[in-house]
Amino acid sequence: MTVEKFKGVFPAFYACYDEAGEISESRTIELCHYLYEKGINGLYVSGSSGECIYHNLEERKATLKYVAETLRGKITLIAHVGAPSTRESVILAKYAEELGYDALSAIPPIYFRLPESAIFNYWTEIMDATELPFIIYNIPQTTGYSLSINLFRKLKENKKVIGVKNSSMPVLDIERFKAEGGDNFIVFNGPDEQYISGRLIGADSGIGGTYGAMPELFLKAEEFVKSGNFEQAGKIQRDINDIIIALCSLNGSMYSVIKEVLKLNGINIGSVRGPLEPVTGEDLEKVKDIKQMIDNAIQKYVK
Template sequence: MFSKSIVALVTPFNHLGEVDYDSLKSLVEYHIKSGSNGIVAVGTTGESATLTVEEHVKVVNKTVEFAAGRIPIIAGTGANATHEAVTFSRLLNNSGVAGCLSVTPYYNKPTQEGLYQHYKAIAEVSEVPVILYNVPGRTGVDLLPETVGRLSKLDKIVGIKDATGDLSRVEKFRELCGEDFILLSGDDATGLDFVKLGGDGVISVTNNIAAADMAQMFQLAADGQFEEAEKINQKLMPLHKNLFVESSPIPVKWAAHQMGLIKEGDLRLPLTVLSEPAQVIVTQALKDAGIQ
């Protein structure tokens, strides 16, 4: 269920800072029509850090409603307080999500044992599969392969989204976690290489604006046609890199607005609109990728 090209979906806001559910519905339809293999609702790219608990749950529930069983929805349920992450898991257990994605506790900088106990607590209350999420560049803590190996033995923990870009980890994960453990890249620039080495797919920022190309690329990879997949990957490489010219999701949200995928490109403070110099860079990346 969790493989190939999964989008880390943006959360659209209107100019008043409210969630734009009409645009959210349009985004879900765009990804279904484009062949995306899954949607992560309210992850990092969905600005989970600035949504209230009520908004967070509602956005997930509305995404499930709009999808109507046509595409798996994965709920972002991470938090830096274990009790809060547990609460999100409980609140979304009966929402119809296919699984949840839980980021490592940010700012606290727990030990590896602390990370193990954090995820163990989540696994004990979750009624849906749990995907670990490791992104040290944002959280300040690294979930090491050895700890992932321990966690893979727990019921409900089925995979990991690894955004380190460290391709040497793929082999370590397979050795420590087994062949059935789901390995997803969280780094677009190395995502295809991650799959070549034995990964199952990617949870992608680029997918927000190049969904059909991403779906085709990872289907080709799944079929072992890596040469053809690489041609698409090289075309998209300007996006893989330049959608991070400023903190994500600033660039991708601006691009989605420019493409008419969302009505407005507003973000919530402390994130601000893409700067003019960066707009030039992202515009060129869209052109280079054949998007505009």
């Protein structure tokens, strides 16, 4: 299969709640339209940014359903199906296939420290459950497991493995996975703080949790890379990093800050689910300054 459809800027989709903190169909659809109209290339649905580990099976299926019914066939959709048990992951994988998703992805198993044989079996059982291509998700800072080259090679023998979402901080990992994967293998840059360096060292695309707060900037960064304008690419990355640092500077989860920024843009998708903390008190006023940072950067780079 061609992997061209998996290239570009893929925001990690946020959980959308109503005022009671339940998954909201209408707000999920609204966020879909908002991001689609910005010109994104695809979405990564029900991953870390979607607060997936705090959702039960039916809630995750609901989010997958609402996004697919809104954007299926318009952009590339990747369903993250990693769950606490293999059984739940397989259920989600089969459901995503029914909904028409373009590919699956999953973090490695969490909580228990498992040998690589168990991690291999977990990913393989997910892949065997459907005919969809599969994207490995390497995020050692949250899962406690760093994908080894040996396991990567073993997994890549499965024809369904078409890529890896690499969220480890060393850009060397991106270069190594790309070198091992080859031209017809997609490597997604994970850390938003290194989008440009990740692209230059071998990443074909990006999936990120802050893209939704400033899709215009990441789309422009991608444009600079593609055109070879590396001076401007470096400048926009510095401004993006200033914004990311600000997003992480307040009390409360970064995702709650992003959701407050979106509210100022007219997109209300609620706050976050505990134990993630919402933005409160004086920090709510500081969100306005962060939005202004984003608006200033967009004005600077996006003509």
